[in-house]
Amino acid sequence: MRVVVAGSSGLIGTALVAALRRAGDEVLRLVRGPAQAPDERRWDPPAGRIDDGAVAGADAVVNLCGAGIADRRWSQARKQVLLDSRVEPTEVLAAAVAEHGVPVLVNGSAVGYYGDTGPAPADERAAAGEGFLADMCVRWEAATEAAAGARVVLARTAQVLSSRGGLLGPLRPLFALGLGGRLGDGSQFMPWIHLDDEVAALEFLLRNDISGPVNLAGPTPATNAEFTRALGRVKHRPAVFSVPTFALRAVTGDLADEITRSQHVLPEVLRDKGFTFRYRTVAEALAATEAR
Numbered sequence: 001m002r003v004v005v006a007g008s009s010g011l012i013g014t015a016l017v018a019a020l021r022r023a024g025d026e027v028l029r030l031v032r033g034p035a036q037a038p039d040e041r042r043w044d045p046p047a048g049r050i051d052d053g054a055v056a057g058a059d060a061v062v063n064l065c066g067a068g069i070a071d072r073r074w075s076q077a078r079k080q081v082l083l084d085s086r087v088e089p090t091e092v093l094a095a096a097v098a099e100h101g102v103p104v105l106v107n108g109s110a111v112g113y114y115g116d117t118g119p120a121p122a123d124e125r126a127a128a129g130e131g132f133l134a135d136m137c138v139r140w141e142a143a144t145e146a147a148a149g150a151r152v153v154l155a156r157t158a159q160v161l162s163s164r165g166g167l168l169g170p171l172r173p174l175f176a177l178g179l180g181g182r183l184g185d186g187s188q189f190m191p192w193i194h195l196d197d198e199v200a201a202l203e204f205l206l207r208n209d210i211s212g213p214v215n216l217a218g219p220t221p222a223t224n225a226e227f228t229r230a231l232g233r234v235k236h237r238p239a240v241f242s243v244p245t246f247a248l249r250a251v252t253g254d255l256a257d258e259i260t261r262s263q264h265v266l267p268e269v270l271r272d273k274g275f276t277f278r279y280r281t282v283a284e285a286l287a288a289t290e291a292r
């Protein structure tokens, strides 16, 4: 397959590009600066431009771009950046997919779509929730509409667990110091997926006739308290206290509200279509991130 990847320098993109190449696929990477390598093609999402020939003839486009959700404290201005860096590029790619008749678009999205589900499990049929992330995901997914003629997958991804970054990036130093603890009261569900399974699932979605929303989340949901206990165990630092929401808010801004929401998300479509997860529990996934 010839696959065009946007956001290829990110955590998931880097791992996906490597996996596709290992499988023998040809990958072209869209870059926002000047193209410097033979596999790079320039695009400028705010200007709505993609290099001639970048998308034509592709078998699939994978869109994994967007400014980092937890990289900075959330302000109104930061929220606008998070939104614009997803919606605009998606519109540009969807239009290119339609123009060049590319048969498949796998587009990033997030389990944030569901908002706060409370303890009730949500699969792909659940409605969008409330809050900034949910609204952002709705607009991000709607931006794929221009690609209506293609098979469009909305890859609603959970927190990706990896030794290379993701959610564990900011939490790791806290645990190393013995300061990591439950967030809020710890009863909220916290969807997770190991990077290897995230990449394998994206490949599975590229190669199988599946369309619409797909939850990329580990098969055994974990509460924040369970997650924190498992993380404490792999770090050999028992998490004995909780981080109060006001302290979290002081550090992260409005992101605190999103982190302490409960998201009991089930990967129903992947399960139904026969995808096999390598890491079935958060404890297994976290242990694997430490082992590397």
Ligand SMILES: NC(=O)c1ccc[n+]([C@@H]2O[C@H](COP(=O)([O-])OP(=O)(O)OC[C@H]3O[C@@H](n4cnc5c(N)ncnc54)[C@H](OP(=O)(O)O)[C@@H]3O)[C@@H](O)[C@H]2O)c1
Residues within 6 Å of the ligand: 006, 007, 008, 009, 010, 011, 012, 013, 030, 031, 032, 045, 064, 065, 066, 067, 068, 069, 085, 086, 089, 108, 109, 110, 111, 156, 157, 158, 159, 160, 161, 166, 167
């Ligand atoms: N990691 C997670 O836990 C997680 C969970 C749920 C959803 N997701 C979503 O999945 C996608 C990929 O995640 P990731 O963890 O790989 O993200 P990442 O490491 O932050 O990488 C995202 C990539 O997006 C591109 N990008 C950054 N700012 C941009 C901007 N202003 N406009 C356009 N592109 C921009 C960059 O690639 P280039 O420099 O190559 O353009 C960057 O490497 C993101 O949309 C993310 O929100 C991730």
